[in-house]
Amino acid sequence: MKTIKTIESMREIKKTCYAQGYSIGFVPTMGYLHDGHLALVKKSRQQNDIVVVSVFVNPLQFNQSSDLTSYPRDFERDEKLLAEEGVDYIFYPDVNEMYPHALSTDMRLIRRGDVLCGATRPGHFEGVLMVLTKLFNIISPHRVYFGLKDAQQVAVVDGLIDDLNFDIELVPVPTVREADGLAMSSRNVRLTTQERLEAPKINEALEKGQQLIAEDNQWTRMAVIEKVESVLNQINGDIDYINCLSYPELTNDIKHDDDIIIAVAVQFQQSRLIDNVIITSTGDLKYGR
Ligand SMILES: Nc1ncnc2c1ncn2[C@@H]1O[C@H](COP(=O)(O)OP(=O)(O)OP(=O)(O)O)[C@@H](O)[C@H]1O
Ligand SMILES: CC(C)(CO)[C@@H](O)C(=O)[O-]
Ligand code: BAL
Structure with missing residues (x-):
């Protein structure tokens, strides 16, 4: 090399x-x-x-x-x-x-x-x-x-x-994760001990959003965002954004057979972390997790 x-x-x-x-x-x-x-x-x-x-x-x-x-x-x-x-x-x-x-x-x-x-x-x-x-x-x-x-x-x-x-x-x-579900990121080293304990909630929140899409065929973008928010509210970081959009076009207007992304960013004291899940129109994971 x-x-x-x-x-x-x-x-x-x-x-x-x-x-x-x-x-x-x-x-x-x-x-x-x-x-x-x-x-x-x-x-x-x-x-x-x-x-x-x-x-x-x-x-x-x-x-x-x-x-x-x-x-x-x-x-x-x-x-x-x-x-x-x-x-x-x-x-x-x-x-x-x-x-x-x-x-x-x-x-x-x-x-x-x-x-x-x-x-x-x-x-x-x-x-x-x-x-x-x-x-x-x-x-x-x-x-x-x-x-x-x-x-x-x-x-x-x-x-x-x-x-x-x-x-x-x-x-x-596909995203590679730590054993507890936290997406690997160079910025994870800047998390405090307490923040590192809380950070896997980001993945948990995304999983809850995906479950809603998989299980409720009346789901709406707002219901997904609220579900994800209810889990993210349990951690001390500030929510920078939570969104549910078509992928890869990233529009609010999700058509019947579009893939869907639920994406979040959370600002901790020294580290801003992002994560997402991409879901098919039938509610399945598009990529392994
Ligand atoms: N957990 C991960 N799984 C798969 N690919 C990753 C992961 N983390 C980073 N990458 C990819 O590695 C490439 C280089 O990313 P980068 O060097 O910014 O690392 P990073 O860990 O994402 O850093 P940071 O989170 O601080 O932005 C990008 O294509 C990025 O998507
Ligand atoms: C693609 C990239 C190396 C460009 O600087 C960066 O955005 C990253 O690490 O994802
Ligand atoms: N991984 C994306 C590069 C950045 O955060 O600047």
């Missing part, structure tokens, strides 16, 4: 892979890796000749400077974990390499972005779209892997790939 710090070297490697006819699987991350990230890496390892993982904490997508400065980092540990997974290249540029001067262009999200994190983290998805467009152009992967914990990100990137005709297959990967 090699760690690559410059765009020029990464481009050379990409060209060599193409010349040899190798497929490239790409896993974009912000580091401080856990088993959720490694699930994406394993999937990419199964499906491609060459696996590239980027580790880059992208300042453009942070709408709160305290969240950026306290974002956990441990590159040496990340390197060890990725070597054990048989990764070929880590792309690990610094901020000046990715953003050497003020940008001349900007990304604007006009679909799937006015709800959930798009509504509560202004500028977040625009920053994600910018860095991914750059990374896609640098690495030119055949497949790219994203976790469904960030389900809105999956929907937004699907739109990006389609709009800009990137010749890339998007592979969504």
Whole structure:
């Protein structure tokens, strides 16, 4: 495994892979890796000749400077974990390499972005779209892997790939959870002991919402949101949002055979956690939990 710090070297490697006819699987991350990230890496390892993982904490997508400065980092540990997974290249540029001067262009999200994190983290998805467009152009992967914990990100990137005709297959990967149901997240380390005890209620709340949809064919969006809220009210974090929408379009207007997402964000003292469940129109889980 090699760690690559410059765009020029990464481009050379990409060209060599193409010349040899190798497929490239790409896993974009912000580091401080856990088993959720490694699930994406394993999937990419199964499906491609060459696996590239980027580790880059992208300042453009942070709408709160305290969240950026306290974002956990441990590159040496990340390197060890990725070597054990048989990764070929880590792309690990610094901020000046990715953003050497003020940008001349900007990304604007006009679909799937006015709800959930798009509504509560202004500028977040625009920053994600910018860095991914750059990374896609640098690495030119055949497949790219994203976790469904960030389900809105999956929907937004699907739109990006389609709009800009990137010749890339998007592979969504189900959310990996701790034994008590809490979705794995790099931000879990910033929970206090008490918050960590309460945090599995987020998953419990989503399960209650899913049960309502599965068992009551008269269910309404508001009834689902109230059910989820009744469980989330048992914890000390502040509810940032709870919503029930069509997926991947993310509209209030859920048609008969649409998939449905119930998504929540909870702000604890130092950590804002997100989670969701995606359900088929018949009330079944779309992806394993
Ligand atoms: N528990 C998880 N299961 C599956 N994929 C995950 C999980 N957590 C993160 N991912 C995916 O890993 C990729 C990189 O995410 P990122 O580096 O932001 O990690 P993160 O743990 O989600 O961090 P944070 O929760 O602090 O945003 C994204 O595609 C994300 O959806
Ligand atoms: C895709 C990503 C690496 C872009 O910075 C980030 O949004 C993330 O970790 O999900
Ligand atoms: N996992 C999404 C990246 C972020 O929270 O900024």
